[in-house]
Amino acid sequence: MKTISSIKEMQETALQARRKGKRIGFVPTMGFLHEGHLSLIRNARKSCDLLVVSIFVNPIQFGDSEDLSEYPRDFSRDEELCKKENVDIVFYPSNDEMYRTMHSVYVQEEKLSIELCGALRPGHFRGVATVVAKLLNIVQPHTTVFGQKDAQQARIIEKMVQDLNFPVNIIIAPIVREPDGLAMSSRNTYLSSDERKRAVCLHESLCAAEKMCQQGEKDTTAIKHQMREIILKTSNATPNIPVEIDYVETADYETLQPVNEIKSKTLIAVAVKIGKTRLIDNVIIE
Numbered sequence: 001m002k003t004i005s006s007i008k009e010m011q012e013t014a015l016q017a018r019r020k021g022k023r024i025g026f027v028p029t030m031g032f033l034h035e036g037h038l039s040l041i042r043n044a045r046k047s048c049d050l051l052v053v054s055i056f057v058n059p060i061q062f063g064d065s066e067d068l069s070e071y072p073r074d075f076s077r078d079e080e081l082c083k084k085e086n087v088d089i090v091f092y093p094s095n096d097e098m099y100r101t102m103h104s105v106y107v108q109e110e111k112l113s114i115e116l117c118g119a120l121r122p123g124h125f126r127g128v129a130t131v132v133a134k135l136l137n138i139v140q141p142h143t144t145v146f147g148q149k150d151a152q153q154a155r156i157i158e159k160m161v162q163d164l165n166f167p168v169n170i171i172i173a174p175i176v177r178e179p180d181g182l183a184m185s186s187r188n189t190y191l192s193s194d195e196r197k198r199a200v201c202l203h204e205s206l207c208a209a210e211k212m213c214q215q216g217e218k219d220t221t222a223i224k225h226q227m228r229e230i231i232l233k234t235s236n237a238t239p240n241i242p243v244e245i246d247y248v249e250t251a252d253y254e255t256l257q258p259v260n261e262i263k264s265k266t267l268i269a270v271a272v273k274i275g276k277t278r279l280i281d282n283v284i285i286e
């Protein structure tokens with residue numbers, strides 16, 4: 001396995017591989033890898049000859065009041081994990097390498113990024129779309145794998161690739177969870193042990209929503225009401241943990257616009273602050 005930090009070297013390596021007819025698979029991450037990331041890496045490994053994983057905490061997708069400086073990092077551990085997964089190249093650029101002074105071109109998706117996290121994190125998806133566009137031009141993959149964990153992000157990337165004609169196949173892989181249902185996330189490391197116990201309420205609310213849908217409930221007001229109740233319900237095991245709902249939403253999977261009735265493929269998504277940690281999770285109702 002090789003670690004590359006230079007954009008030029010990464011592009012040349014990708015070009016050479018392509019000339020030899022090799023298929024490039026790519027998994028972009030912000031590092032501090034967990035089983036969720038590893039599942040994407042294994043998924044990508046299946047359909048490529050050269051597997052590239054990028055580790056880059058992208059500063060332009062963080063708002064001023066967000067956790068850029070605290071974001072967990074452990075590059076040597078990530079490198080070891082990538083080695084074990086048979087990754088060929090870890091692309092690990094610096095901020096200066098990715099954003100030279102005077103950087104002034106950005107990618108802005110204008111429809112799917114309005115609701116959900118887009119409404120609460122201004123500029124976030126512009127930062128995400130810009131860095132993914134750059135990474136796709138640098139790594140030049142045939143296939144790139146994203147997680148459904150960040151469902152809105154995955155839809156926006158799919159749309160960017162479609163609208164801007166990037167020659168790449170996008171795979172969206174399922175959410176990997178802890179045994180109690182909490183979706184794996186690098187940010188879970190911020191949680192105290194009581195917060196960690198409380199955090200399972202996101203998944204519980206989504207399971208309840210799924211069950212209501214299976215039982216024929218179509219009214220999303222009723223579903224969202226039930227979900228809010230579950231998230232806010234205090235328990236004796238974890239008293240005094242502040243829980244704040246950013247959103248509980250039901251949205252059309254194609255447009256990401258809120259829906260009042262479940263008629264077609266629907267994304268049910270939640271964003272909740274447990275203490276100071278903001279967690280997101282979702283399910284898709286087919």
Ligand code: AMP
Pocket residue numbers: 028029030031035036037039040145146147148149150173174175176177183184185186
């Ligand atoms: P991040 O490092 O958080 O930017 O995530 C990198 C990629 O891993 C994104 O495509 C995420 O959606 C995906 N990912 C993060 N957590 C999970 C998870 N629990 N299950 C599946 N994919 C995940």
